Amino acid sequence: MWFKTYRAAVNVLIVRTTMPTWSRVWWRGLAAVKHPAGREEVWVTATPRVCLHDVPTTLQAGGLQPNTPVTFFAHLTDEKGRLFGSHAHYVTDDGGGVDLGVASSVGGSYTGVFPPGLLTTLTSSPQERQFPRLVRNDPQLPWRIRVSVVSGHQPLWTQTEVLAEVELERHLMAPGVRRIPVRHGRVRGTLYLPPGNGPFPGIFDLYGVALGLIESRSAMLASRGIASLALAYFGYEDLPKTTDEIDLAYFEEAMQLLLSWSEVIPDRCGAVANSKSGDIAFTLATLMEPMKAIVGINPCIMVLHSRFMYRGKLYKQGFRMKDQHFRYEDGKYWIDLGSCFDNSRQEIIPVEDADDDTHFLVIAAEDDPWGFKGILTPFRERMQQHGKRNFETVLYPGAGHIIEPPYAPHVRHCYQAHLPWKEGGCILKWGGKPQPTCEAQVDLWRRMQTFIMTHVRDESPWYQDCLSERSSATRPTTVPADFSKPSTSCSSSV
Template identity: 35%
Template sequence: MMIITDISGSLCRCSGSPEMIGLAATPEVSLADEPVRIRAWGLPPQTAITLRAWVRDEKGDIFHSRAFYQTDTEGKVDLEQSEATGGDFRGIYPMGLFWALKPTTPYRRLIKQDVMGSPFLVHLELYPSVLLVPSEDHLPAVTTVVERWYVAPGVQRLQVRDGRVRGALFLPPGEGPFPGVIEMFGGLGGLLEFRSSLLASRGFACLALAYSAYEDLPKFMPTVDLTYFEEAAQFLLRNPKVSGDGVGVVAVCKAAEIALCMASYLPQVQATVCLNCPNALYGNFLTYGNISMEAIPYQIQKVQIHSETIQFSSALDDPRKPEYQDSVIPIERARGPVLFCVGDKDQLCESLFFANEALARARKKGKQNVYVRRYPGAGHLLEPPGSPFCPVSQSAFFPVPVIWGGELVPHCTAQETCWREMRDFLHSNLGPGTKSKL
């Protein structure tokens, strides 16, 4: 669990300099969605330096970044004010070294698995020159380490095995009650918990829900059995620490497609956030009681291959075709508001087009509380603030890496905005007697 400690920074005497070189990152211990301020001092004035960051994930893979800065007239650098002149990015971006972390082994993605037991340890290094080609012979003048936790003190994690439902429930400290949220990741299966643990750290009772390739769940999901997701909502609402008579749902990609179905058919769903997803059912037949929905087949023969990578968006056929109208998700049936958060540089699916199609259908059918939030320059993987930009990575579904899209600075800026807007939307629309707001 995260423990807050005092920060003293790191110091080193530079050869030939009477002053100590200092490097500090504050706070030194923080939640992963919080900003970190990085400062250096005790350097010669108007001198080019290199700041480097690196982190080792739980599999042992290294992710690293670096940027060049020029000290001011007092020999200081403050990333809240100082401009990166080169390296992995240029400009004034206080979190740029975190945003730009990239894998040493190509196509790996930095994902926190054990959210409770340990933080990511991000190492920061200062070199008093421009380091174009790093090697073991280059030793930093000074270093420091920051702890990036995915769970706040007092948050509980409860393993969930309730009937068919599998996942992990995160409860904030205190008696509550708290707004309840179901959170799901895309179609790769398994269980990722880092978004749920951070949402619980921000006051939500959050169920990280698995639906395939986890414990005794089927490896693949040939059919979307919406009853399973209703059972998950009922399980969450039975918890005495969960407020109100409805839950929120936050999901990305294929899971957001399911979330949109949940919003449209399940009475327990009160507010929904869909991150980069279609407005129709693709690939997987859906059942719910006496309701069934055919899926639009994936057009795998239309995917584009770019050298070592694959672009999947062209495999999603146009849902406006007459033969696919029964596969379009009836968003107008949703009990509560729906927020689409979309990156307009998403290369996994044309999420902005799909979101606008959903909005147009909702308006035509008389539903007004559907919102589309477009993030210019953002790609598919909209994750919590401070998460590294990942434009392409290996996927279990494909033999070659998948292009997610986006551009470094606008994507990571969008992650900060999206995280805030998503939480505000959920807080405003969950609980008894709430009216839909954005």
């Protein structure tokens, strides 16, 4: 999958040389540097240079000395001014070129043939002692990543002469995607709508115990035709500060709001949930009839360290983590919960109570130090014992606990400000290796979109009626959106 090359004639490639005298020439759609005295120009290209972040980019360089060592660097600065970088060592071919799509790195941030390696191995600079997680807080801003090539095999953060460089511009939002802040009743979040009038399948987008609101995945899903509500549920604005007590009616209110949007299919929705928030998504599937598609990414299948309340009553008391579950090594913490996912526990969520047309895509990673791969067997057993077949489970070898959309940096460890079981933050270990985690990202992204489109859009009776209505109508009718209640016919979303 790594070797697919995207050619785009509109790409303008920025190439710079350190030579003092130069003039720009255009050749095969890229800006190169013409050197004096007949010396061949050094160049580096990115194809495509400007694209959505889930699109692979091919990097190539040429005009270098044949069969000599070179280093590729990638650098970016996040919204807080923090510097992240990666590097890889290569040897040029007989023609003085390097194609990262097929060439093998011999050292640096990764080794072997790994075309997106520079993107997925970005790490914070040594000045950042707390190991910050690289997340785009404002998805309206693209990632701008400077890729450069230098002579020799150099260590990361080396100051040396740059032979050529190119700036990648990788967007989280496609043109026409709409970002709508949501402050309605108790609900706090951001809704991302795809371009056009819809109707679109709608989902909740939930993260684990990360404070605040993470919107980047929702922006990327909307870029692929899915209306996604990035939903905060603690540690954001006037929401509860912790996850000690979670009111499930909050998510019911959010679901009603999402389904009331005129561009959203109104009779069903889904959820994408990571880690701790998996217990929320699975519980919603058992309680709320419109929830028809649950994507759990290393999800918790038991209520974890929270009290779940619903309509003023205790729904389920969560499992409380104890000292024997904690692990500590090299300044990093994690908790091994693998042995805790036992169907005999009262904290386990009765997923079999979900409707037969509610589907589950349950993802686990083999190299997850938190032991969430231990959810797969009890989940399957529970569903099969009740004759349920509305689920799919996937175990990704070599991947860690955090599996983001494609080409996001692999998060081996990072600083976590909020922990349900501990006051103050600390550095948490997430596990995994860059290349298998990246492969999991790409595969899951495809599975997730197909899963949501199938079970939220294509299996919706309302949507099928909508298609029939459209095919029989000579002219679509536009009806103003009524925010207070769900749409009742296809024509209100055309």
